Amino acid sequence: xSQATPIAIIGAGYAGLSCAVELALRGFAVTVFESSxxxxxxxxxxxxxxxxxxxxxxxxLGAYSETLRLIRRxxxxxERLLLRLPLGLHYPGELELTVAxxxxxxxxxxxxxxxxxxxxxxxxxxxxxxxxxxxxxxxLDGGSTVADLxxxxxxxxxxxxxxxxxxxxxxxxxxxxxxxxxxxANVLRDALFADAQAADLLLPxxxxxxxxxxxxxxxxxxxxHKLLFGESVRGILPEADGISLRVDGxxxxxxxAGVVIATAxxxxxxxxxxxxxxxxxxxxxxxxxxxxxxxxxxxxxxxVRLPAPMIGITGGLGQWVFDRxxxxxxxxxxxxxxxxxxxxxxxxxxxxxxxxxxxxxxxxPGLPAPQWTQVIAEKRATFSCVPGLxxxxxxxxxxxxxxxxxxxxxxxxxxxxxxxxxxxxxxxxIEAASHQ
Numbered sequence: 001x002s003q004a005t006p007i008a009i010i011g012a013g014y015a016g017l018s019c020a021v022e023l024a025l026r027g028f029a030v031t032v033f034e035s036s037x038x039x040x041x042x043x044x045x046x047x048x049x050x051x052x053x054x055x056x057x058x059x060x061l062g063a064y065s066e067t068l069r070l071i072r073r074x075x076x077x078x079e080r081l082l083l084r085l086p087l088g089l090h091y092p093g094e095l096e097l098t099v100a101x102x103x104x105x106x107x108x109x110x111x112x113x114x115x116x117x118x119x120x121x122x123x124x125x126x127x128x129x130x131x132x133x134x135x136x137x138x139x140l141d142g143g144s145t146v147a148d149l150x151x152x153x154x155x156x157x158x159x160x161x162x163x164x165x166x167x168x169x170x171x172x173x174x175x176x177x178x179x180x181x182x183x184x185a186n187v188l189r190d191a192l193f194a195d196a197q198a199a200d201l202l203l204p205x206x207x208x209x210x211x212x213x214x215x216x217x218x219x220x221x222x223x224x225h226k227l228l229f230g231e232s233v234r235g236i237l238p239e240a241d242g243i244s245l246r247v248d249g250x251x252x253x254x255x256x257a258g259v260v261i262a263t264a265x266x267x268x269x270x271x272x273x274x275x276x277x278x279x280x281x282x283x284x285x286x287x288x289x290x291x292x293x294x295x296x297x298x299x300x301x302x303x304v305r306l307p308a309p310m311i312g313i314t315g316g317l318g319q320w321v322f323d324r325x326x327x328x329x330x331x332x333x334x335x336x337x338x339x340x341x342x343x344x345x346x347x348x349x350x351x352x353x354x355x356x357x358x359x360x361x362x363x364x365p366g367l368p369a370p371q372w373t374q375v376i377a378e379k380r381a382t383f384s385c386v387p388g389l390x391x392x393x394x395x396x397x398x399x400x401x402x403x404x405x406x407x408x409x410x411x412x413x414x415x416x417x418x419x420x421x422x423x424x425x426x427x428x429x430i431e432a433a434s435h436q
Contacts, residue, residue, distance in 0.1 A: 004029050007430060008245060008256040010233045010271070013041020014416055015404045016262030017216040018070055018423025020225065025073075026431050030225040031256070033247065035232040039213035042264060042381065043416060048297070048374050051330065054208045055376050056295050057322050057337045059170065059310075061087075062200035063190040064417040066424055071212050074219035081206050083309065083327060087191065087199040091117070091312045092363050095162045101196045105134065108192055122159045129153040129164070133185050134193060143387045146176040146184045166312060166319065169339045172385040172413040173291045180387045186411045203309055205328035236261075236271055236401065243400050258400045258430050262423070265407045266380060277397040284392040288407060292345065293381035294338040296356050298370040302331035306364070316359040317344045317352070334360065349375040382414035383407050394426040400433070402426050 005028050009016045012034035020030045038044050046055045060067060060082060071078045088098035095117035100110035108130055112123040132153050140149065146168045150160050165176045171187045172179045191199045204211050217227055235246030242255030261268045265285045272282040296318075306323040313319060318336040325331035336356045338344050344352055353373035361367045383389070391409045394402050404426035406414040412421070 005257045005434060006031065006242075006254065007258040007260065008033065008243070008254075009260045009262050010245075011041060011262035011264075011267075011405075012036075012039040012213065012217070012227065012229070013262060013264075013405075013419065014043055014067075014212060015406065015419040015423045015426075016041070016260065017213055017220075018066075018420040019260055019262060019404050019426045020220055020423075021070055021074060021216055022424050022427030023430060024220060024223050024225055026427060028430070030220065031254075032220070032225070032227045033231050033233050033245070034227070034229050037229050038209060039217050039229075040209040041213075042378060043208045043419075044213065045207035045209040046376070048376070051297075051333075052207055053297055053374065053376070054204075054295070056208075056293050056378055056381065057320070057335050058204065058208060058416055060202035060204070060416060061191055061198065062202065063194055063198040064202065064415075064420075067212070067417050067420045070420060070424075071215070074212070074215045076212065076215040078202070081204065081211055082202040083205050085201045085203065085309070087201050088308070089163065089166065089312060090308045090310070091162060091314055092307055094314065095312075097163070099192070099199045101200075103196055104193045105130065107196060107199060117162075118159070122156050125153070125155050125159055126163065129155060130188065130192065133188060140182045140185055142182055144181040145387055146172075146179040146181050149181040149184070150176065161314060162312075169319065171415070173293060173339045173382040174385045174413075175340050175342075178384065178386050180385050180389065182387070183385050183411065183413050187413065201310070203322070203327055233271070236275060238275070238398055238401065256400070258402065258433070260402045260404055260426055260430070262404045262426075264380070265383070265405060268403060268405070272396075275398060275401075278401065279397075281392045281396045281403065284390055285407070287390065288383040289386075290380040291340045291382050291384050292377060292379045293340075294344060294352070294375060294377045296336045296338075296353050297374045297376070298334050298336065298353060298357060298360070299330070299372045300332040300334065300368065300370055304332045304334070304364065304367065306334065311363070313359055313363070316355075317342070317347075318356050318359050321360065321363075336360070349377075385413045394422060394429050402429060 007028045009032045097115040100107050168176045237244045243259045269285045272278045309326040320337045322335040324333040404422040406418040408422045412418045
Protein backbone atom coordinates (compact mmCIF):
# COMPACT_ATOMS: atom_id res chain seq x y z
CA UNK A 1 0.00 0.00 0.00
CA SER A 2 1.03 3.63 -0.36
CA GLN A 3 -0.31 7.08 0.31
CA ALA A 4 -3.74 7.79 -1.20
CA THR A 5 -4.33 4.04 -1.26
CA PRO A 6 -8.10 3.39 -1.37
CA ILE A 7 -9.67 1.87 1.72
CA ALA A 8 -13.36 1.01 2.09
CA ILE A 9 -15.08 1.10 5.46
CA ILE A 10 -18.41 -0.67 5.90
CA GLY A 11 -20.37 1.11 8.62
CA ALA A 12 -20.51 4.72 9.82
CA GLY A 13 -20.81 4.15 13.55
CA TYR A 14 -18.33 5.40 16.11
CA ALA A 15 -15.83 2.66 15.25
CA GLY A 16 -16.01 3.03 11.48
CA LEU A 17 -15.84 6.82 11.52
CA SER A 18 -12.95 6.79 14.00
CA CYS A 19 -11.10 4.46 11.65
CA ALA A 20 -11.98 6.68 8.68
CA VAL A 21 -10.68 9.83 10.37
CA GLU A 22 -7.47 8.12 11.47
CA LEU A 23 -6.88 6.72 7.98
CA ALA A 24 -7.54 10.12 6.42
CA LEU A 25 -4.96 11.66 8.76
CA ARG A 26 -2.47 9.02 7.61
CA GLY A 27 -2.98 9.88 3.93
CA PHE A 28 -5.28 7.09 2.78
CA ALA A 29 -8.25 7.66 0.47
CA VAL A 30 -11.37 6.59 2.36
CA THR A 31 -14.81 5.51 1.15
CA VAL A 32 -17.43 4.85 3.82
CA PHE A 33 -20.53 2.74 3.05
CA GLU A 34 -23.48 3.07 5.43
CA SER A 35 -26.83 1.35 4.94
CA SER A 36 -28.67 3.93 7.09
CA UNK A 37 -29.23 7.58 6.22
CA UNK A 38 -27.97 8.64 9.65
CA UNK A 39 -24.42 8.08 10.97
CA UNK A 40 -23.77 6.72 14.44
CA UNK A 41 -24.66 3.03 14.21
CA UNK A 42 -26.00 1.75 17.53
CA UNK A 43 -25.37 5.17 19.16
CA UNK A 44 -27.33 7.62 17.07
CA UNK A 45 -30.36 9.87 17.00
CA UNK A 46 -33.74 8.56 15.92
CA UNK A 47 -36.93 10.43 15.03
CA UNK A 48 -39.63 9.30 17.46
CA UNK A 49 -43.05 10.95 17.68
CA UNK A 50 -41.81 14.22 16.29
CA UNK A 51 -38.81 14.30 18.64
CA UNK A 52 -35.13 13.61 17.98
CA UNK A 53 -34.26 10.95 20.58
CA UNK A 54 -31.13 8.88 21.03
CA UNK A 55 -31.58 5.15 20.55
CA UNK A 56 -29.95 4.75 23.97
CA UNK A 57 -28.28 6.81 26.68
CA UNK A 58 -24.49 6.78 26.89
CA UNK A 59 -22.29 8.03 29.70
CA UNK A 60 -18.74 9.05 28.86
CA LEU A 61 -15.92 9.38 31.37
CA GLY A 62 -13.01 11.75 31.63
CA ALA A 63 -10.84 8.70 30.93
CA TYR A 64 -12.27 8.44 27.39
CA SER A 65 -9.15 10.05 25.98
CA GLU A 66 -9.42 8.76 22.41
CA THR A 67 -13.07 9.74 22.02
CA LEU A 68 -12.35 13.25 23.30
CA ARG A 69 -9.28 13.54 21.06
CA LEU A 70 -11.17 12.62 17.91
CA ILE A 71 -14.15 14.84 18.77
CA ARG A 72 -11.70 17.75 18.91
CA ARG A 73 -9.82 16.58 15.80
CA UNK A 74 -12.91 16.83 13.60
CA UNK A 75 -13.60 20.36 14.82
CA UNK A 76 -16.22 19.74 17.52
CA UNK A 77 -15.97 21.08 21.05
CA UNK A 78 -16.43 18.47 23.81
CA GLU A 79 -16.50 21.20 26.46
CA ARG A 80 -19.67 22.53 24.83
CA LEU A 81 -21.19 19.22 23.78
CA LEU A 82 -20.67 17.41 27.10
CA LEU A 83 -21.65 18.33 30.64
CA ARG A 84 -18.67 17.50 32.85
CA LEU A 85 -19.49 16.54 36.44
CA PRO A 86 -17.51 14.79 39.18
CA LEU A 87 -18.37 11.09 39.23
CA GLY A 88 -21.29 10.79 41.58
CA LEU A 89 -23.90 8.28 42.61
CA HIS A 90 -27.15 9.92 43.67
CA TYR A 91 -29.87 7.71 45.08
CA PRO A 92 -32.40 10.09 46.62
CA GLY A 93 -32.93 9.25 50.27
CA GLU A 94 -30.30 6.46 50.25
CA LEU A 95 -26.87 7.51 49.05
CA GLU A 96 -24.96 10.61 47.93
CA LEU A 97 -21.37 9.85 46.92
CA THR A 98 -19.18 12.09 44.78
CA VAL A 99 -15.58 11.23 43.88
CA ALA A 100 -13.34 14.18 44.75
CA UNK A 101 -11.22 15.79 42.04
CA UNK A 102 -7.99 14.85 43.75
CA UNK A 103 -5.10 12.58 42.75
CA UNK A 104 -5.78 8.89 43.47
CA UNK A 105 -6.21 7.32 45.95
CA UNK A 106 -7.36 10.53 47.68
CA UNK A 107 -10.19 10.98 45.16
CA UNK A 108 -12.16 7.98 46.41
CA UNK A 109 -11.02 8.26 50.03
CA UNK A 110 -12.29 11.83 50.34
CA UNK A 111 -15.43 10.95 48.38
CA UNK A 112 -16.22 8.11 50.79
CA UNK A 113 -15.44 10.30 53.79
CA UNK A 114 -17.92 12.94 52.60
CA UNK A 115 -20.56 10.46 51.42
CA UNK A 116 -24.02 10.50 52.94
CA UNK A 117 -25.84 7.23 53.51
CA UNK A 118 -22.86 4.92 54.09
CA UNK A 119 -21.85 3.37 57.39
CA UNK A 120 -18.20 3.39 58.41
CA UNK A 121 -17.98 -0.34 57.81
CA UNK A 122 -19.27 0.18 54.24
CA UNK A 123 -16.71 2.95 53.60
CA UNK A 124 -13.90 0.74 54.86
CA UNK A 125 -15.11 -2.16 52.72
CA UNK A 126 -15.12 0.00 49.59
CA UNK A 127 -11.53 1.07 50.30
CA UNK A 128 -10.60 -2.56 50.90
CA UNK A 129 -11.74 -3.51 47.38
CA UNK A 130 -9.94 -0.65 45.64
CA UNK A 131 -6.81 -1.21 47.73
CA UNK A 132 -6.81 -4.87 46.71
CA UNK A 133 -6.98 -3.91 43.05
CA UNK A 134 -4.20 -1.33 43.39
CA UNK A 135 -2.00 -3.75 45.31
CA UNK A 136 -2.47 -6.44 42.65
CA UNK A 137 -1.87 -3.92 39.83
CA UNK A 138 -5.37 -4.82 38.62
CA UNK A 139 -4.44 -8.38 37.67
CA LEU A 140 -7.04 -10.95 38.64
CA ASP A 141 -7.86 -14.58 38.00
CA GLY A 142 -9.16 -14.57 34.43
CA GLY A 143 -12.05 -16.84 35.35
CA SER A 144 -13.42 -14.82 38.25
CA THR A 145 -16.64 -12.82 38.11
CA VAL A 146 -17.43 -9.48 39.68
CA ALA A 147 -19.55 -11.33 42.23
CA ASP A 148 -16.46 -13.42 43.12
CA LEU A 149 -14.42 -10.24 43.56
CA UNK A 150 -17.07 -8.69 45.81
CA UNK A 151 -17.24 -11.83 47.94
CA UNK A 152 -13.45 -12.14 48.21
CA UNK A 153 -13.11 -8.55 49.39
CA UNK A 154 -16.05 -8.94 51.82
CA UNK A 155 -18.30 -6.24 50.39
CA UNK A 156 -21.57 -5.74 52.32
CA UNK A 157 -24.78 -6.53 50.42
CA UNK A 158 -26.08 -2.97 50.66
CA UNK A 159 -22.82 -1.55 49.28
CA UNK A 160 -22.99 -4.00 46.40
CA UNK A 161 -26.55 -2.93 45.63
CA UNK A 162 -25.84 0.81 45.74
CA UNK A 163 -22.28 1.01 44.43
CA UNK A 164 -20.51 -1.93 42.85
CA UNK A 165 -23.36 -3.68 41.05
CA UNK A 166 -24.67 -0.45 39.42
CA UNK A 167 -21.15 0.41 38.25
CA UNK A 168 -20.69 -3.11 36.90
CA UNK A 169 -23.97 -3.16 34.99
CA UNK A 170 -23.46 0.38 33.65
CA UNK A 171 -19.91 -0.25 32.44
CA UNK A 172 -20.06 -3.89 31.32
CA UNK A 173 -23.81 -4.23 30.60
CA UNK A 174 -23.55 -7.63 32.27
CA UNK A 175 -24.86 -8.71 35.69
CA UNK A 176 -22.24 -9.00 38.44
CA UNK A 177 -22.90 -12.75 38.75
CA UNK A 178 -21.56 -13.35 35.24
CA UNK A 179 -19.43 -10.26 34.48
CA UNK A 180 -15.65 -10.45 34.14
CA UNK A 181 -13.86 -9.24 37.28
CA UNK A 182 -10.78 -8.42 35.21
CA UNK A 183 -12.61 -6.13 32.80
CA UNK A 184 -14.42 -4.52 35.74
CA ALA A 185 -11.05 -3.91 37.38
CA ASN A 186 -9.72 -2.39 34.14
CA VAL A 187 -12.60 0.09 34.16
CA LEU A 188 -11.99 1.03 37.79
CA ARG A 189 -8.27 1.40 37.09
CA ASP A 190 -8.78 3.91 34.31
CA ALA A 191 -11.54 5.81 36.10
CA LEU A 192 -10.31 5.87 39.70
CA PHE A 193 -6.58 5.20 39.61
CA ALA A 194 -5.45 7.47 36.75
CA ASP A 195 -5.74 11.21 37.46
CA ALA A 196 -8.00 13.72 39.16
CA GLN A 197 -10.40 14.15 36.22
CA ALA A 198 -10.41 10.63 34.76
CA ALA A 199 -13.48 9.73 36.80
CA ASP A 200 -15.53 12.73 35.66
CA LEU A 201 -18.92 11.97 34.19
CA LEU A 202 -19.40 13.42 30.70
CA LEU A 203 -23.11 13.60 29.90
CA PRO A 204 -24.05 14.48 26.30
CA UNK A 205 -25.82 17.84 25.95
CA UNK A 206 -26.63 16.98 22.34
CA UNK A 207 -27.80 13.88 20.53
CA UNK A 208 -25.30 11.08 19.96
CA UNK A 209 -25.10 11.70 16.21
CA UNK A 210 -24.09 15.33 16.68
CA UNK A 211 -21.58 14.45 19.38
CA UNK A 212 -19.10 12.83 16.98
CA UNK A 213 -20.53 11.03 13.92
CA UNK A 214 -21.97 14.08 12.13
CA UNK A 215 -18.89 16.28 12.76
CA UNK A 216 -16.72 13.39 11.53
CA UNK A 217 -18.81 13.04 8.35
CA UNK A 218 -18.54 16.78 7.68
CA UNK A 219 -14.79 16.74 8.32
CA UNK A 220 -14.24 13.77 5.98
CA UNK A 221 -16.31 15.48 3.30
CA UNK A 222 -14.18 18.61 3.58
CA UNK A 223 -11.06 16.48 3.18
CA UNK A 224 -12.42 15.04 -0.08
CA HIS A 225 -13.29 11.53 1.09
CA LYS A 226 -16.43 9.65 0.03
CA LEU A 227 -19.36 8.85 2.30
CA LEU A 228 -22.15 6.83 0.71
CA PHE A 229 -25.32 6.64 2.80
CA GLY A 230 -28.24 4.36 2.05
CA GLU A 231 -25.95 1.81 0.38
CA SER A 232 -25.73 -1.69 1.87
CA VAL A 233 -22.66 -3.84 1.30
CA ARG A 234 -23.86 -7.40 0.69
CA GLY A 235 -20.62 -9.15 -0.22
CA ILE A 236 -16.83 -8.87 -0.02
CA LEU A 237 -14.89 -10.25 -2.98
CA PRO A 238 -11.10 -10.62 -2.52
CA GLU A 239 -9.33 -10.62 -5.89
CA ALA A 240 -5.75 -10.60 -7.12
CA ASP A 241 -5.70 -6.85 -7.66
CA GLY A 242 -7.58 -5.86 -4.51
CA ILE A 243 -10.96 -6.30 -2.87
CA SER A 244 -14.23 -5.42 -4.55
CA LEU A 245 -17.64 -5.04 -2.93
CA ARG A 246 -21.13 -6.11 -3.85
CA VAL A 247 -23.41 -3.22 -2.94
CA ASP A 248 -27.19 -3.65 -3.09
CA GLY A 249 -26.87 -6.51 -5.58
CA UNK A 250 -24.30 -4.85 -7.86
CA UNK A 251 -20.55 -5.51 -7.85
CA UNK A 252 -18.83 -2.14 -7.77
CA UNK A 253 -15.98 -1.62 -10.27
CA UNK A 254 -13.63 -0.10 -7.68
CA UNK A 255 -10.82 -2.18 -6.15
CA UNK A 256 -9.78 -1.42 -2.60
CA ALA A 257 -6.41 -2.23 -1.11
CA GLY A 258 -8.14 -2.68 2.22
CA VAL A 259 -11.67 -3.18 3.53
CA VAL A 260 -12.78 -2.59 7.10
CA ILE A 261 -15.93 -4.26 8.43
CA ALA A 262 -17.17 -1.77 11.01
CA THR A 263 -20.74 -3.01 11.35
CA ALA A 264 -22.43 -4.54 14.37
CA UNK A 265 -20.77 -7.93 15.02
CA UNK A 266 -23.76 -10.02 13.93
CA UNK A 267 -23.77 -8.20 10.58
CA UNK A 268 -20.01 -8.72 10.33
CA UNK A 269 -20.61 -12.45 10.75
CA UNK A 270 -22.97 -12.41 7.78
CA UNK A 271 -20.38 -10.66 5.60
CA UNK A 272 -17.72 -13.19 6.64
CA UNK A 273 -19.94 -16.21 5.91
CA UNK A 274 -18.77 -16.53 2.29
CA UNK A 275 -15.08 -16.11 3.15
CA UNK A 276 -13.61 -19.45 4.35
CA UNK A 277 -10.26 -17.83 5.19
CA UNK A 278 -12.04 -15.72 7.82
CA UNK A 279 -13.73 -18.71 9.49
CA UNK A 280 -11.78 -18.29 12.78
CA UNK A 281 -12.93 -14.67 13.14
CA UNK A 282 -16.51 -15.62 12.27
CA UNK A 283 -16.44 -18.40 14.87
CA UNK A 284 -15.32 -15.96 17.57
CA UNK A 285 -18.09 -13.53 16.64
CA UNK A 286 -20.68 -16.29 16.56
CA UNK A 287 -19.52 -17.36 20.03
CA UNK A 288 -20.51 -14.03 21.56
CA UNK A 289 -23.74 -13.77 23.50
CA UNK A 290 -25.75 -10.59 23.90
CA UNK A 291 -27.17 -8.28 26.52
CA UNK A 292 -29.95 -5.73 25.92
CA UNK A 293 -30.29 -2.08 26.88
CA UNK A 294 -33.72 -0.51 27.23
CA UNK A 295 -34.30 3.23 27.25
CA UNK A 296 -37.77 4.44 28.23
CA UNK A 297 -38.62 8.07 27.52
CA UNK A 298 -41.38 9.58 29.64
CA UNK A 299 -42.55 13.13 28.86
CA UNK A 300 -43.86 15.28 31.70
CA UNK A 301 -44.76 18.98 31.99
CA UNK A 302 -41.75 21.30 31.51
CA UNK A 303 -41.56 22.15 35.22
CA VAL A 304 -40.75 18.53 36.16
CA ARG A 305 -37.09 18.34 37.15
CA LEU A 306 -34.87 15.73 38.81
CA PRO A 307 -32.65 16.59 41.80
CA ALA A 308 -29.62 16.06 39.51
CA PRO A 309 -29.07 15.52 35.76
CA MET A 310 -28.64 11.78 36.46
CA ILE A 311 -29.91 9.82 39.44
CA GLY A 312 -30.11 6.15 40.37
CA ILE A 313 -33.09 3.98 41.24
CA THR A 314 -32.93 0.90 43.45
CA GLY A 315 -35.33 -1.91 44.18
CA GLY A 316 -37.27 -1.69 40.93
CA LEU A 317 -36.89 -2.15 37.20
CA GLY A 318 -35.22 1.16 36.34
CA GLN A 319 -31.56 1.75 37.06
CA TRP A 320 -30.69 5.29 36.00
CA VAL A 321 -32.80 8.32 35.13
CA PHE A 322 -31.54 11.18 32.96
CA ASP A 323 -33.16 14.60 32.97
CA ARG A 324 -32.97 15.61 29.32
CA UNK A 325 -34.06 19.14 30.20
CA UNK A 326 -30.95 19.62 32.34
CA UNK A 327 -28.84 18.25 29.48
CA UNK A 328 -29.95 20.74 26.86
CA UNK A 329 -32.96 18.80 25.64
CA UNK A 330 -36.70 18.96 26.13
CA UNK A 331 -37.70 20.16 29.62
CA UNK A 332 -39.71 17.54 31.48
CA UNK A 333 -38.42 14.65 29.35
CA UNK A 334 -36.95 11.87 31.49
CA UNK A 335 -35.03 8.90 30.11
CA UNK A 336 -34.96 5.75 32.24
CA UNK A 337 -32.26 3.22 31.39
CA UNK A 338 -32.27 -0.51 32.12
CA UNK A 339 -29.02 -2.27 31.28
CA UNK A 340 -28.51 -6.02 30.84
CA UNK A 341 -31.08 -8.79 30.95
CA UNK A 342 -33.71 -8.93 33.68
CA UNK A 343 -37.35 -9.30 34.62
CA UNK A 344 -38.30 -6.15 32.68
CA UNK A 345 -38.02 -8.19 29.48
CA UNK A 346 -41.25 -10.03 30.36
CA UNK A 347 -43.31 -6.81 30.17
CA UNK A 348 -44.96 -5.23 27.17
CA UNK A 349 -43.64 -1.77 26.39
CA UNK A 350 -46.68 0.13 27.64
CA UNK A 351 -46.71 -1.90 30.85
CA UNK A 352 -43.00 -1.27 31.34
CA UNK A 353 -43.44 2.48 30.87
CA UNK A 354 -46.26 2.48 33.42
CA UNK A 355 -44.17 0.53 35.93
CA UNK A 356 -41.27 2.95 35.50
CA UNK A 357 -43.62 5.90 36.01
CA UNK A 358 -44.57 4.35 39.35
CA UNK A 359 -40.90 4.18 40.32
CA UNK A 360 -40.42 7.84 39.38
CA UNK A 361 -43.40 8.84 41.53
CA UNK A 362 -41.51 7.45 44.53
CA UNK A 363 -38.72 9.94 43.79
CA UNK A 364 -40.92 12.84 42.73
CA PRO A 365 -44.14 12.68 44.79
CA GLY A 366 -47.10 14.20 43.00
CA LEU A 367 -45.65 13.48 39.56
CA PRO A 368 -48.53 13.57 37.02
CA ALA A 369 -49.11 10.86 34.46
CA PRO A 370 -46.73 11.12 31.51
CA GLN A 371 -47.98 12.98 28.44
CA TRP A 372 -46.43 10.33 26.23
CA THR A 373 -43.95 7.47 26.50
CA GLN A 374 -41.61 5.73 24.12
CA VAL A 375 -39.61 2.57 24.88
CA ILE A 376 -36.57 1.81 22.73
CA ALA A 377 -35.11 -1.68 23.20
CA GLU A 378 -31.74 -2.67 21.75
CA LYS A 379 -31.94 -6.45 22.18
CA ARG A 380 -28.32 -7.00 21.18
CA ALA A 381 -26.85 -3.76 22.50
CA THR A 382 -23.52 -5.27 23.62
CA PHE A 383 -21.83 -8.61 24.03
CA SER A 384 -22.00 -10.30 27.43
CA CYS A 385 -18.70 -9.37 29.08
CA VAL A 386 -18.03 -12.71 30.78
CA PRO A 387 -14.70 -14.04 32.15
CA GLY A 388 -12.23 -15.49 29.69
CA LEU A 389 -14.09 -14.19 26.67
CA UNK A 390 -12.22 -14.60 23.37
CA UNK A 391 -12.73 -11.66 21.02
CA UNK A 392 -11.48 -11.32 17.42
CA UNK A 393 -8.49 -9.21 16.48
CA UNK A 394 -8.82 -6.27 14.09
CA UNK A 395 -6.84 -8.34 11.56
CA UNK A 396 -8.40 -11.31 9.79
CA UNK A 397 -6.99 -14.27 7.90
CA UNK A 398 -7.50 -12.43 4.61
CA UNK A 399 -4.91 -9.89 3.44
CA UNK A 400 -6.45 -6.44 3.37
CA UNK A 401 -9.58 -7.35 5.35
CA UNK A 402 -9.96 -5.89 8.84
CA UNK A 403 -12.55 -5.69 11.61
CA UNK A 404 -13.33 -2.88 13.99
CA UNK A 405 -15.96 -2.41 16.64
CA UNK A 406 -16.42 -2.44 20.40
CA UNK A 407 -16.47 -6.26 20.31
CA UNK A 408 -12.91 -6.68 18.99
CA UNK A 409 -9.96 -7.66 21.19
CA UNK A 410 -9.59 -5.17 24.01
CA UNK A 411 -9.18 -4.98 27.79
CA UNK A 412 -12.42 -2.99 27.95
CA UNK A 413 -16.15 -3.69 27.70
CA UNK A 414 -18.39 -2.54 24.85
CA UNK A 415 -18.43 1.25 25.25
CA UNK A 416 -18.09 4.24 22.94
CA UNK A 417 -14.45 4.49 23.94
CA UNK A 418 -13.90 0.84 23.03
CA UNK A 419 -15.47 1.45 19.63
CA UNK A 420 -13.29 4.50 19.01
CA UNK A 421 -10.13 2.74 20.18
CA UNK A 422 -10.85 -0.20 17.91
CA UNK A 423 -11.16 2.18 14.97
CA UNK A 424 -7.81 3.76 15.81
CA UNK A 425 -6.19 0.33 16.27
CA UNK A 426 -7.58 -0.79 12.93
CA UNK A 427 -6.16 2.26 11.16
CA UNK A 428 -2.78 1.59 12.76
CA UNK A 429 -2.90 -2.03 11.56
CA ILE A 430 -3.72 -0.90 8.01
CA GLU A 431 -0.84 1.56 8.03
CA ALA A 432 1.53 -1.11 9.34
CA ALA A 433 0.39 -3.49 6.57
CA SER A 434 1.07 -0.77 4.00
CA HIS A 435 4.78 -0.85 4.88
CA GLN A 436 5.17 -4.62 4.55
